Amino acid sequence: DGGITQSPKYLFRKEGQNVTLSCEQNLNHDAMYWYRQDPGQGLRLIYYSQIVNDFQKGDIAEGYSVSREKKESFPLTVTSAQKNPTAFYLCASSQTGSISYNEQFFGPGTRLTVL
Amino acid sequence: GQQVMQIPQYQHVQEGEDFTTYCNSSTTLSNIQWYKQRPGGHPVFLIQLVKSGEVKKQKRLTFQFGEAKKNSSLHITATQTTDVGTYFCAGRSGNTGKLIFGQGTTLQVKP
Numbered sequence: 001d002g003g004i005t006q007s008p009k010y011l012f013r014k015e016g017q018n019v020t021l022s023c024e025q026n027l028n029h030d031a032m033y034w035y036r037q038d039p040g041q042g043l044r045l046i047y048y049s050q051i052v053n054d055f056q057k058g059d060i061a062e063g064y065s066v067s068r069e070k071k072e073s074f075p076l077t078v079t080s081a082q083k084n085p086t087a088f089y090l091c092a093s094s095q096t097g098s099i100s101y102n103e104q105f106f107g108p109g110t111r112l113t114v115l
Numbered sequence: 116g117q118q119v120m121q122i123p124q125y126q127h128v129q130e131g132e133d134f135t136t137y138c139n140s141s142t143t144l145s146n147i148q149w150y151k152q153r154p155g156g157h158p159v160f161l162i163q164l165v166k167s168g169e170v171k172k173q174k175r176l177t178f179q180f181g182e183a184k185k186n187s188s189l190h191i192t193a194t195q196t197t198d199v200g201t202y203f204c205a206g207r208s209g210n211t212g213k214l215i216f217g218q219g220t221t222l223q224v225k226p
Contacts, residue, residue, distance in 0.1 A: 031212045033212070035216075040124065040218065041218060042121070042203060042216045042217055042218040042219045043158070043203065043205075043216040044216070045213065045214070045215075048212060048213060050211075050212055058213070059116070090157060090158070094212060096212060102163075103148065103160035103163065104148075104158075104160065104205075104214065105160070106157040106158050106159070107157065108156075108157055109157050
């Protein structure tokens with residue numbers, strides 16, 4: 001059964017702690033993305049990766065870090081430098097092509113609450 | 116930077132009424148995608164529009180891409196309770212995988 005998995009679904013952390021969110025896909029997609037969703041603000045891009053061992057900052061990368069050591073995995077670390085980390089985090093992946101990128105497939109999301 | 120604005124933010128309709136959400140970009144787009152997110156769920160791809168002036172239909176849903184490739188709309192005819200959710204447009208400029216999402220329109224349908 002192909003798809004994207006994110007774990008855990010809910011995560012609670014104390015202020016000042018780093019936390020890593022997991023994202024795994026078995027769709028054989030080259031591109032992977034991390035978004036943050038806040039009420040009334042849509043999806044904002046944090047980081048994206050178009051190929052293994054390479055990634056680019058999105059619009060709100062400050063306070064976050066990523067790695068892409070394997071095609072299937074794109075973990076996101078929310079560091080203590082992120083001033084307002086409580087949010088819903090969505091991971092997505094897509095195929096890449098010479099003409100245009102295809103649809104993005106989203107994982108179920110992780111709701112992070114920093115206390 | 117590039118922005119994609121979407122209106123309205125919320126829409127409440129009676130079941131059977133029509134619904135439209137509009138999307139405007141500050142720059143010309145290479146293509147635009149539409150997604151639906153059910154309450155408590157994650158966004159799911161609906162459609163992609165690529166050509167200037169393109170119109171695509173999916174049952175009661177009609178998607179349009181403007182002639183200048185800077186705006187788009189989604190129209191739902193005779194809404195049903197299953198249409199409830201938030202509809203996002205997402206524009207792409209250039210030839211990268213990066214999408215810029217609109218803020219979304221949340222649709223509530225009263226039975």
